[in-house]
Amino acid sequence: MRKLSYAGLLTVLSMLAALLLTACGDNTATTAPVVTTAAAVATTAPAAAATTAATATTAAAATTAATATTAAATATTAAATTAAGTSAAAATTAAATATTTAAGTTAAASIGKKLKVGLVTDTGRVDDKSFNQSAWEGVQQYGQAAGVGVKYIETKDQKDYAANIKQFLDEKYDVIVTVGFLMADATVAAAKANPNILFVGVDQGQDPANILPNLVGLTFEEDKAGFAIGALAAGMTQSGKIGAVVGTKSVPAVVRYAEGYKAGAAWLVANHKDLVKPGSVNVTLTYHPDSGSPFNDPTWGAQQTQSLIQAGNDIIFGGGGATGNGAVEAGASAGIYVIGVDVDQYFTLPKAAPKLLSSATKDIKNGVFQSLVQASNGQLQGGNAIGPTGLAPFHDTDSAIPAALKTVLTQLQAGLKDGTIKTGVTAS
Numbered sequence: 001m002r003k004l005s006y007a008g009l010l011t012v013l014s015m016l017a018a019l020l021l022t023a024c025g026d027n028t029a030t031t032a033p034v035v036t037t038a039a040a041v042a043t044t045a046p047a048a049a050a051t052t053a054a055t056a057t058t059a060a061a062a063t064t065a066a067t068a069t070t071a072a073a074t075a076t077t078a079a080a081t082t083a084a085g086t087s088a089a090a091a092t093t094a095a096a097t098a099t100t101t102a103a104g105t106t107a108a109a110s111i112g113k114k115l116k117v118g119l120v121t122d123t124g125r126v127d128d129k130s131f132n133q134s135a136w137e138g139v140q141q142y143g144q145a146a147g148v149g150v151k152y153i154e155t156k157d158q159k160d161y162a163a164n165i166k167q168f169l170d171e172k173y174d175v176i177v178t179v180g181f182l183m184a185d186a187t188v189a190a191a192k193a194n195p196n197i198l199f200v201g202v203d204q205g206q207d208p209a210n211i212l213p214n215l216v217g218l219t220f221e222e223d224k225a226g227f228a229i230g231a232l233a234a235g236m237t238q239s240g241k242i243g244a245v246v247g248t249k250s251v252p253a254v255v256r257y258a259e260g261y262k263a264g265a266a267w268l269v270a271n272h273k274d275l276v277k278p279g280s281v282n283v284t285l286t287y288h289p290d291s292g293s294p295f296n297d298p299t300w301g302a303q304q305t306q307s308l309i310q311a312g313n314d315i316i317f318g319g320g321g322a323t324g325n326g327a328v329e330a331g332a333s334a335g336i337y338v339i340g341v342d343v344d345q346y347f348t349l350p351k352a353a354p355k356l357l358s359s360a361t362k363d364i365k366n367g368v369f370q371s372l373v374q375a376s377n378g379q380l381q382g383g384n385a386i387g388p389t390g391l392a393p394f395h396d397t398d399s400a401i402p403a404a405l406k407t408v409l410t411q412l413q414a415g416l417k418d419g420t421i422k423t424g425v426t427a428s
Contacts, residue, residue, distance in 0.1 A: 111146045112377035115175050118168035119152040120161070122180030124296035126152050128321045129348035130341060131364055135179045135202050138368025145369075146376065161186035169194055175375050177202065177368060180295070181251045191215040198380060200371045202364060203253045205384050205428065213382035218367045222253050223425035224416045225360035225389035226260025226317075227267065229339050230283070231412055232357060232391070233315045234265035235405040236337060240278030243308035245301050245327035247320025248294035249287040255427040257319045257341065257360060258285045263423050268408070275405050284308060288323055298326025305330040315339070319360070328352045337397065344392035357401070359392040 119139045121132040136152055143150035153164045161183050168176045169190065175198040178187045184204040191199045191212045199215045206217040233242045244261050247254040262283040269276050286304045288294040301323040305316050309331070318327030319341035328345065331338040332352035340349060340359035349356070367387035374380040391413060394401055415421030 110373060111142075114146045114148045115142075115372065115376050116148065116171075116173045117142060117150050117175045117177065117372060118171075118173045119150070119177040119179065120164045120168070120183065121152060121154050122182060122295060122321070123155050123158060123293050124321045126154055128296070129325055129345065130321045130343065131202065132179050132321065133348075134343050134364035135177060135368050138365040139177055139372065141365065141369045142372040142376075145373075155183075158182060162189065165190045169197065174198065175200065175372060177372075178204070180204075181253060188212065188215065198375050200368060200375075202368065203251070205252075206382075208384070211383050215382050216371055216380060217384045218364075218371060218387055219384060220253065220362040220364075220367075220387045220389050222256035222360070222362060222389060223260035223263070223423040223427070225362060225391065226257040227264035227416060227421075227423045227425075228391045228409065228413055229317060229358060229360045230261035230264025230266075231268040232264075232401075232405070232409060233261070233317065233337075233339065234268040234281045235272075235275045235408070236357060236401065237281060237315050238277060239312050239314045240276075240280055241282050241284070241311065241313040242315040242317075243284040243286065243305075243311075243313040244317040244319065245286045245304045245308070245324065246318070247288050247323055248290050250290050251294075252427040254287070254320060256425055258287070258317075259425045259427065260423050261285075261317050261360075263425055264412075267412075267421075272408055275402070275408065284311070284313060288320060293323075295321030295323055297323045298329075301326030301328075302330035306334070309334055309336060315357070317341070317360070325349060328356070332356065340392070346392065346395045354396050356395065357397050358394055360389070361392050362389045363387050 117139055119126075119136055121128075121136070124132055126132050126136050139150050139152070151168075153167060155161060155164055161178075165176060165178065165186055176190070177200045179202045181203045184201060187199055187201045187204060188206075191197070191214050195214055197214065199212075201215060201217050203219060204217045205219045206212065206215060230242075242265060244258050246258045249255060262285060265281045265283050269281055273279065286308065288297060288300060292300075301318060301320070305318070305327040308316060313336075315337045316327055316331040317339040318324035318331070324341050325345075328338045328340055328349055329352050332349075332355040335355070337355050337357045338352055339357050340346070340352070342362055342364065343359065344361060345359045346353050346356050364387065367385065371380060371385065391409065412421060416423070
């Protein structure tokens with residue numbers, strides 16, 4: 001009887017060993033294939049979960065084998081449980097593999113040739129929480145999707161535009177993204193001298209009569225976004241005085257934002273005076289001088305906001321990189337409502353978030369990303385591309401905005417989109 005018990009026990013242990021080998025074999029067979037960087041990042045969580053499940057199953061099997069020496073019946077039951085767990089783990093891993101493969105296929109289908117892409121910022125930092133940062137995020141998105149490294153160069157002074165572009169040319173980059181209207185001349189000169197290199201100029205419209213085939217000017221109708229926030233400000237002011245602190249007047253995009261803001265306030269007074277508590281609205285636009293750092297002067301922006309508040313302005317729109325950021329944060333710190341620019345600054349300027357009514361937005365990130373995807377597929381054509389603009393959500397200030405004003409703003413944006421409402425602003 002004693003010999004038979006040992007034999008039975010050895011049989012059980014042999015069965016468990018086979019099960020362990022099967023589990024290890026399944027785990028190896030379903031390892032996710034190598035895919036592009038974007039797909040690998042997207043599926044890290046599922047793959048990790050599957051690996052964890054397989055590891056847990058293997059540990060459970062080992063424990064079961066150890067306890068099998070205690071009683072054959074217990075070992076048999078544990079073996080059955082382990083087998084079920086191994087099958088579940090294998091199914092989970094297989095599902096994760098299928099997901100990873102599908103994601104890799106999708107990424108590969110959207111990206112053609114993997115391009116070497118570099119970005120040159122306008123004066124200011126790449127993390128300006130505004131237009132430089134938005135453009136860089138678009139380049140980063142392409143780099144992740146294509147599985148390639150991307151690079152930026154920060155411009156400290158306007159005289160360095162051409163030299164910074166040349167660095168990427170010397171390093172044989174395929175596409176160079178330049179940010180800001182002030183870089184237009186340097187970008188055009190580089191594009192003319194290097195017809196085999198593609199260029200994307202953010203906020204740089206080309207002359208329709210002199211289109212370069214290797215340069216895309218990515219522009220936006222900032223006046224429409226400015227118009228919408230101007231109407232919002234007019235409907236929210238208590239004093240009847242609203243202001244804007246913006247970048248240099250020599251940049252058309254800045255002018256479109258600011259003049260649109262002024263025109264939008266006037267439109268609400270003319271068409272929905274019942275929503276304007278003071279009955280009329282005075283708009284003060286403060287432009288940064290061309291000298292110095294028009295888009296990287298937060299101290300100046302804050303000082304101008306303080307002056308406007310002292311003059312009775314109770315809503316401030318800040319537009320122009322770090323300069324506008326300084327204005328927005330100063331206004332919020334003083335307890336008045338503020339409005340951001342370019343991106344939804346509720347997420348980029350947390351200090352101002354509680355008093356941020358909205359932001360006049362333009363989708364630079366997606367515009368840059370789509371241009372690079374087109375370039376990778378050989379579909380990017382020289383000329384001008386117009387990106388979308390809009391009004392960011394109200395977030396923390398939503399409850400303070402009257403329902404009637406919200407309704408009018410929705411109708412206003414629809415009218416701006418279909419052309420039934422015109423801003424009357426021209427700047428080029």
